[in-house]
Amino acid sequence: MKTKDFYYDLPEGLIAQHPVLNREESRLLILDNETGNIEHKKFKNIIDYLDEGDCLVLNDTRVIPARLFGNREGKDEKIEFLLLNNIEGDRWETLVKPGKKVKPPRKIYFGDGLLIAEVLSIEEGGTRIVEFHYDGIFQEILDKLGEMPLPPYIKEKLKDKERYQTVYSRCEGSAAAPTAGLHFTKDLLNRIRDKGIKTAFLTLHVGLGTFRPVKVDNIEEHHMHSEYYEVSKEAADIINKAKMESGRIISVGTTSTRTLETIATSDGKVLPQKGWTDIFIYPGYDFKIVDGLITNFHLPESTLLMLVSALAGKDNIMNAYKIAVEKKYRFFSFGDAMFIK
Known part of the structure; x- marks a missing residue:
């Protein structure tokens, strides 16, 4: 599979330069990974697409002024x-x-x-x-x-450093934010839990894997940089219980996805552990535990775009991105969100 297969044309004006005023007021594109059907909502509507017994898995890493x-x-x-x-x-x-x-x-x-x-x-x-x-x-x-390490495509100065942190960030060590989590407010998380949806927290410190572009023609030749992760017994127990009771495991962000798929056993369970992962997920990958994904819109020809294509199907993703451009969604770190269900 070629890197150029994951190219799409993005007008520079759609690259979000600052976060929306209210985190949960970001736009949300809902993508059905079986039918390819697309809906357009606000992020606060994510609760309507989560069912009692589902489990959200969130990355609680905190960005340092790196x-x-x-x-x-x-x-x-x-x-x-x-x-x-x-x-x-x-x-x-x-x-x-x-x-x-x-x-x-x-x-x-x-x-x-x-x-x-x-x-x-x-x-x-x-x-x-x-x-x-x-x-x-x-x-x-x-x-x-130190300064907050905002990506190079963000030209505007960030007025409030906490807007590049998730509201549940806890473990310092990241060089970049797990941006899918930026849309959650504490109130939205409470409403989600009140509906009977479980939340589990793991840690993956975002490093060079986020910044390194794919420079090879064949994606199979790309090597991911290692990033450190930790998954507690408490988190593993919550995830395994939800899976056993037929709840969906929905990862918040590609970092949570990569961690879960690194530690998952062949029968779809996770074990508490810590270590380094260089897992590279691209189309053809057989997911062991992740059922759904909340994510932002990613750069053309990036490993993150390849990961979401592995879950939703490349044609579905490229079509969704085409529509997102037409509908003028906001892209990248401070941009809007997508839910692959």
Whole structure:
């Protein structure tokens, strides 16, 4: 299957530059993955398409101010760091621009030396492993020096940093938000639970897999970057009980989907565990546990577009995107949502 098969034409004006005023007032495209039938609603109407006994699985990761700007000692040029994964202790995997100026054992200084990054190695794919040196508490320093890592297609400055966090974000560590969850309010989640719909929370820290484009012609040759996940016994028990009682497992976002499909057994159960996943889901994939998906509209030729095509069918998805463009839906991180049921 070719990468170009997942191309669609998107007018730049449909790329959302800011979130809607009220999270649950985003538009919602409902796609039936069996018939291809499409409906147009508001996100708050999602509750009408969820049944008692269903289980929503949400990613509770929290975005850190992962973008840092520093310089080499005695130099004025700006060097940008994007923190991707906390390997252990003060060692992080990072994206660096411009990379040619940042090689081992180079040191980069942030905030007049308040934070210093020592470059340890260059990894396959060009990321750097660095170790940070500082006095005090790392997260407090990061909050002071770092910026929210908004995607490059968002040109407007975000006035409220919490709008790039889900209302249920808890575990700090992501370089990007699990954007499907941005549409939920605490009130909507309460109404969903009052209807008898279960909620389970897992964690996947979004890293380079979100940013890396597909650069090969044949999608089977693309390699996904690893991202860290954790699934608790409590979450696994909720999901397994819902599945056993014939409820649908509906993942909120592609990150929840990838985590669930990583840990699911062949008989459609999940076990509590933590680890790293580089699962790449594209058409032809046989889903083990996920029945439905709430997601945003994704970039052309992206791994996320390939994932949703695997669940709903490529023809259904490409048709839905064509209609979404015609109906002027808002696309990408701050855009509208789709429910594949």
